[in-house]
Amino acid sequence: MVYGARRYERASAGVVTVLSLLAVGLVTMIISLTAQAAVGAARAQGAADAAALGAVLAGEDEAIALARVNGARLVAYETRGSCVEVLVAIGRSQARARAAASDADEGYAC
16 A cells, blocks of 8 residues: 555545534534424413413403513404404414303303
8 A cells, every 4th residue: 555545544534523523513503493493482372372361361451461471472462252362472483372261151162
């Protein structure tokens, strides 16, 4: 074997190592962004559920207050009979929830 050929093979290990570290960093970043989006969606859904239940019990002002307590803002509020539907947003995540006042005669009204 020629001495010069071995020297090039040694340098390729460094290139492979750097490329492997870059790939691991990229995968870690993708997982982190996906996890952040999932957490944001879950937080928005919890805030929407609380706001909808509060709206059924006490009206739109309570829905706004409960959304704010959960770190969200009320984007839309709609009532249809005893049914209330709300849309809340936390950052870029939005969630919709619906709730109805419980009447023993009617069942679920929405």
